[in-house]
Amino acid sequence: MEKSIRINKYLSAAGVCSRREADRQIAAGNVKIGERTAQIADLVSSEDSVYFQGRLVKAGQERILLVVNKPKGIVCTAQKKEKDNIVDFLHYPTRIYPVGRLDKQSEGLLLMTNEGDFVNKIMRSGNRHEKEYLVTVNKTVTDSFLNGLAEGVPVLDTMTRKCKVERTGKRSFRIVLTQGLNRQIRRMCEYFDYRVVSLKRVRIMNIHLGDLPSGAYRSVTTQELERLEQMLAGSSNDTVRFASSADHQQLWEEEE
Secondary structure, eight states: OOSOEEHHHHHHHTTSSOHHHHHHHHHTTOEEETTEEOOTTOEEOTTSOEEETTEEOOTTOOOOEEEEEEOTTOBOOOOTTSTTBHHHHHTOSSOOEEESOOOTTOEEEEEEESOHHHHHHHHOGGGOOOEEEEEEESSOOOHHHHHHHHHOOEETTEEOOOOEEEEEETTEEEEEESOOOBTHHHHHHHHTTOOEEEEEEEEETTEEOTTOOTTOEEEOOHHHHHHHHHHHTTOOOOOOOBSOGGGTTOBOSOBO
């Protein structure tokens, strides 16, 4: 790093968390520069030793972005108290965390990264990035059911956005969302008296799950990353929503 930059930008560039969350952690006294507690206006350079919650921050670390096929039964959290957490399941050698969430009984595409701002740009609902799911329900899929899903459903005191829906079988369909309300697809189906039997995410923006085996992961390709960065160019990186101060890097806007 050739020049001094704001401490929050330093933490974001190191993949620790977003700038906004960095400001919160600094204000809470969880960031130190050397032996002194950092202040929000502080500037740092590569010569400084920065500590986040007692751990030395390595600036300029390589961005990690993994495509994971999350199995059922694994929980999308970095909290060690959850015995089936995704971080322990993968045993990845570098600290990474999930981009959004799939609930415990859902499966499929999950992105994991070490960069907070990158997470926010993908997951922030206002950016309207597409996420695609394959869904199986407990009874025959009708035209009226699919049309109802597509037009919007009252969920959690709001109307879901219009979305793309396509029948894929007698009891299955494909749905593309641009938002991530809590358990959105399950709640949408329940509104029409349908119960989700299986739910699998197969795409986030331009990243496809493909034939990646359940429980496996891969790095995004150079081509995927270049296209993803193009698609994110105009996106806000405002923090979405954090689960708790103890798990500051978990973004829980989405839970399908």
